[in-house]
Amino acid sequence: MKDAGTGQPAYGRQLNRVFRGYVACFFAFVLGLSWLESLGLSREAIGLIFLLATVGLYAGIGIVSRTTDPEEYYVAGRRVPAFYNGMATAADWMSAASFIGLAGTLYLQGYNGLAFVLGWTGGYCLVSLLLAPYLRRFGGFTIPDFLGERYGGHWPRLMGIFASLLCSFTYVVAQLYGVGLITSRLTGIAFELGVFLGLGGMLICSFLGGMRAVTWTQVAQYLVLLVAFLLPVAWLSVKQTGSPLPQLVYGQQLERVSAREQELLRDPRELEVMALYRHQAELLRAKLENPAAALAQDRALAQRWLDDLRQLSAAPEDIAAAERALYQLPRDEAGARRLWRRELEEADARKLPLGGMPPHARPYAGDPEGDAAQRLEFERSRLNFLALVFCLMVGTASLPHVLTRFYTVPSVREARSSVAWTLFFIALVYFTAPALAVLVKHEILHHLVGTRIEQLPSWVSAWSRVDVGLISLKDINADGVLQFNEIGLGSDLIMLASAEIAGLPFVVSGLVAAGALAAALSTADGLLLTMANAVSHDLYYKMVDPSASTARRVTLTKVVLLVLALIAAYIAALKPANILFLVSAAFSLAASAFFPALVLGIFWKRATGAAAAAGMLAGLGLTVYYVAIHQPWFRSLLRLSGPVELWWGIEPISAGVFGVPLGFAVILLVSWLTPPPPPEAQALVDRLRSPG
Numbered sequence: 001m002k003d004a005g006t007g008q009p010a011y012g013r014q015l016n017r018v019f020r021g022y023v024a025c026f027f028a029f030v031l032g033l034s035w036l037e038s039l040g041l042s043r044e045a046i047g048l049i050f051l052l053a054t055v056g057l058y059a060g061i062g063i064v065s066r067t068t069d070p071e072e073y074y075v076a077g078r079r080v081p082a083f084y085n086g087m088a089t090a091a092d093w094m095s096a097a098s099f100i101g102l103a104g105t106l107y108l109q110g111y112n113g114l115a116f117v118l119g120w121t122g123g124y125c126l127v128s129l130l131l132a133p134y135l136r137r138f139g140g141f142t143i144p145d146f147l148g149e150r151y152g153g154h155w156p157r158l159m160g161i162f163a164s165l166l167c168s169f170t171y172v173v174a175q176l177y178g179v180g181l182i183t184s185r186l187t188g189i190a191f192e193l194g195v196f197l198g199l200g201g202m203l204i205c206s207f208l209g210g211m212r213a214v215t216w217t218q219v220a221q222y223l224v225l226l227v228a229f230l231l232p233v234a235w236l237s238v239k240q241t242g243s244p245l246p247q248l249v250y251g252q253q254l255e256r257v258s259a260r261e262q263e264l265l266r267d268p269r270e271l272e273v274m275a276l277y278r279h280q281a282e283l284l285r286a287k288l289e290n291p292a293a294a295l296a297q298d299r300a301l302a303q304r305w306l307d308d309l310r311q312l313s314a315a316p317e318d319i320a321a322a323e324r325a326l327y328q329l330p331r332d333e334a335g336a337r338r339l340w341r342r343e344l345e346e347a348d349a350r351k352l353p354l355g356g357m358p359p360h361a362r363p364y365a366g367d368p369e370g371d372a373a374q375r376l377e378f379e380r381s382r383l384n385f386l387a388l389v390f391c392l393m394v395g396t397a398s399l400p401h402v403l404t405r406f407y408t409v410p411s412v413r414e415a416r417s418s419v420a421w422t423l424f425f426i427a428l429v430y431f432t433a434p435a436l437a438v439l440v441k442h443e444i445l446h447h448l449v450g451t452r453i454e455q456l457p458s459w460v461s462a463w464s465r466v467d468v469g470l471i472s473l474k475d476i477n478a479d480g481v482l483q484f485n486e487i488g489l490g491s492d493l494i495m496l497a498s499a500e501i502a503g504l505p506f507v508v509s510g511l512v513a514a515g516a517l518a519a520a521l522s523t524a525d526g527l528l529l530t531m532a533n534a535v536s537h538d539l540y541y542k543m544v545d546p547s548a549s550t551a552r553r554v555t556l557t558k559v560v561l562l563v564l565a566l567i568a569a570y571i572a573a574l575k576p577a578n579i580l581f582l583v584s585a586a587f588s589l590a591a592s593a594f595f596p597a598l599v600l601g602i603f604w605k606r607a608t609g610a611a612a613a614a615g616m617l618a619g620l621g622l623t624v625y626y627v628a629i630h631q632p633w634f635r636s637l638l639r640l641s642g643p644v645e646l647w648w649g650i651e652p653i654s655a656g657v658f659g660v661p662l663g664f665a666v667i668l669l670v671s672w673l674t675p676p677p678p679p680e681a682q683a684l685v686d687r688l689r690s691p692g
Contacts, residue, residue: 012081019084019219026223029053034507043506050510051183054224054517055198058217065213068554073210074141074533076408084219085414086421089405091218091522093120093426094225095171096178099519102430103498104491106437110360112381113437115388117430119587121423122389123396128419131397132406134602134688136415141407142530143400143594144538150601151609152681157538159616163593164400164534166620168527169568171399171586175524176572181470181492182517192573198521199569203528203562210557211408214525221518222425228515229429229436232498232508236439239502246435253442258361260445264484265353269477273485276476277351284344288337295329295336302326338636346472350485360441380649387654394660395587398594400534401526440494443501449484456482459500463493470496528568532561585627585653592619592659600667602689605682611670619663626655 033046067073080088098120106113140146144160176195183194237246240253264270287294306322330336349356358365364385366377396402406415448456453475464471472488475481496516499508536557541548548556593616600607628634630644630652650657676682 011079015081015084022220023223026227030227030507030511033510034505037505037507043510046507046510047513050514051197051517054514055200055521057220058521061217061220062213065216067210067212068551070141070550070553072212073554073557074407074537075404076210076212076215078139078408079410080215080408082409082414082417083421085215085405085409085418087222087425088215088218089402089418089422090425091222091225091518092405092526093402093422093523094222094429094519095523096175096516096520098429099225099229099516100178100181100492100495102495103433103436103440104489104494106434107441107489107494108357108491110358111363112358112365112385114434115385116392117433119389119392120396121426121430123393124419124423124426126393126397127402127406128416130599130602131403132415132419133412135403136406136409136412137688137690138684139407141404141537142533143403143598144534145542147597147601147612148538148542150681150684151597151607151612152678153609153613154543155613156597156609156616157542159593159613159620160597161534161538163589163616163620165531166624167399167586167590167593168401168531168534169564170589171401172524172527172531172564172568173572174586175520175527176569178492178520179517179524180572181496182513182520195569195573198517199565203565210554211404211529214529215408217525218522221522224511224518225515225522226425226428228511228513228518229495230432232502232504232512233432233436233439235504235508236443236498236502237435240439240442246439247431250435250438254361254438257438257441257445258359260442261354261359264445264449267483269479269481269483270353270485272477273483274351274353277347277485280476281344281347281351284340284347287340288344291336291340292333295333299326299329302329346488350488355485355487360438383649384651384654387650387657391588391591391654391656391660394591394595395589395656398590398598399587400590400594401523401530404530404533405526436498437494440498440501444487444489445484448487449482451482453480453482457500457503459497462500463497528561528565531564532557535560585631585655588623588627588654588656588659589620591656592623592663595660596663596667600664600671602685604671605685606671606676607667608671608674608677609681610674611667614670615663615665615667618666619659621659622662623655623659626658627652630655 033041033049037046069077071077102113102116105116135143135146138146138149140149142160142164144157144164147160148154148157150156176199179198180191180195183189183198184191189197233246234244237249238244241249243249302322302325306319306326309319309322330339364378364381366379366381367374368378369375370378406418409415409418453473456473460471460473464473470490470493473482474486474488476486477483496512497509499512500506536553540556541553596619597607597612597616601612626647628638629640630646635644646652647658
């Protein structure tokens with residue numbers, strides 16, 4: 001009898017036995033660490049054990065799966081059963097942004113954050129209907145491979161290579177940023193060192209075994225990240241509601257959150273904090289009008305205060321505080337401008353009700369029944385919600401590292417089944433993320449807000465030492481009590497600190513960090529392999545030296561993989577932007593570059609190579625341009641000044657909404673202006689769409 005979803009009885013049974021054994025060992029490992037913690041094992045030791053055990057496991061799979069066979073290295077021998085390919089694809093997909101950033105975005109944006117859930121899950125419907133079965137019937141190794149064979153000539157393949165590198169590199173930087181956050185929290189090492197430590201374990205896997213090693217590593221990683229995500233949420237749910245099924249009961253907590261939000265809107269202390277931040281924002285705007293003079297004045301005042309304290313023989317701690325204040329002033333005008341703009345952005349947010357966050361249950365910002373400004377804000381919020389859903393859906397159907405996974409299954413039928421399994425495994429996490437956001441917000445509103453500063457839980461100071469962008473507290477009204485508008489939480493913190501926020505044992509926090517690490521490494525593995533394959537297989541083998549030996553091709557892949565990984569790690573160590581923006585930008589880039597060319601290449605025989613290359617260049621170019629001139633980090637990198645003028649109010653995270661239609665339009669227009677594609681290209685389209 002055949003195993004369900006495999007079509008390969010002996011192979012499937014062997015995989016099932018191995019996986020059951022792995023599941024049993026994993027739970028035994030977690031329970032063993034829990035027992036050791038109860039006996040007094042330190043947090044540092046637990047974190048180190050989690051890090052070494054999980055990275056060691058992934059590296060071990062890479063060593064066992066090592067290969068130099070191109071079919072195995074590039075597409076895992078095309079024999080991965082649909083069930084396991086769905087699990088591997090879900091892990092490949094469940095990046096640091098999904099694991100770390102999604103719940104945080106839902107926490108900060110409330111209803112609007114559901115755009116990520118809708119876009120990322122809905123995208124797999126497009127994959128199933130439009131791409132996965134046809135790409136598997138094509139049977140190549142990479143997405144540029146398909147573009148090169150379908151359209152002919154070097155330009156479509158070159159554009160595919162360039163777009164694969166750009167999208168994947170942007171995405172992998174986000175994963176390595178997440179690796180740095182997680183490893184630094186697990187072990188206490190510096191963020192930058194954590195990036196490179198995580199990179200080492202990841203490289204062993206993809207370097208030695210290629211797609212075969214990455215596939216089975218991702219299967220192992222999926223179990224880790226699934227348990228790590230579900231366990232804290234279930235525990236929080238039991239603590240707050242008595243039910244272990246948060247997906248079914250978090251609605252009642254949402255009602256309590258909404259009621260508490262209404263209380264805070266009328267709280268005199270919150271109003272006092274808002275007024276102080278409003279005054280601070282006015283002062284900062286005045287400083288930014290003449291930063292050089294303002295900096296000189298601040299330095300003179302700080303020096304005078306320090307001199308006065310010394311003359312009065314003040315307490316040593318007061319003198320030390322004054323010295324720190326003087327030392328921490330910006331060193332030059334440019335530094336002052338950057339600092340004050342950042343502080344102004346924070347003050348502008350915290351002077352608003354609920355720290356600038358919308359009420360959790362309210363759809364969109366603004367008010368459709370309010371004044372002109374509120375109606376405009378409502379329309380823009382709704383438009384951005386729909387634009388983001390569109391970009392994430394189309395981007396999901398275009399990411400090369402995800403689409404390549406459907407080359408690894410034995411048949412077209414298995415490719416369709418893989419998509420269904422992938423959706424199932426992703427939904428287990430995505431349907432839980434909204435519940436986590438609500439439960440954590442309930443904890444913050446009911447147990448953190450109103451706490452005296454000296455009685456704050458230990459996780460607050462612990463995470464602020466990892467990265468001040470994750471959490472910042474400022475008792476601006478000096479009443480010794482924490483108000484909601486005095487709390488600044490980064491979106492990445494909500495999931496990573498969920499176990500500590502709930503007061504769970506540290507072993508659960510270690511498990512959450514291990515799950516986040518698994519999510520980041522699983523996606524990074526697939527991305528690095530996609531980039532390396534684009535260079536070694538599509539550029540070198542297909543275009544430079546078609547007679548290259550198998551050994552040379554695989555060796556080149558490994559060298560390219562190592563170089564790209566080191567460059568990405570270096571950029572990640574600079575902390576260029578938050579994880580969710582980097583990932584979402586990659587979706588817009590992939591959508592603009594690939595979706596029109598792939599869809600028209602499969603369903604329209606008249607599409608030509610020149611049109612495909614032109615459409616990819618136009619769509620990708622417009623998207624890159626829009627992100628570069630509107631996103632704050634890129635604007636500062638390019639030294640752009642002046643007001644930001646968004647097109648129709650669309651945020652840069654949804655830049656693909658401009659690039660995708662342009663790509664379709666250019667391909668359609670240029671195809672009609674150029675000669676039809678050769679007969680072999682049209683025959684390929686017929687073969688892809690044949691029912692056999």
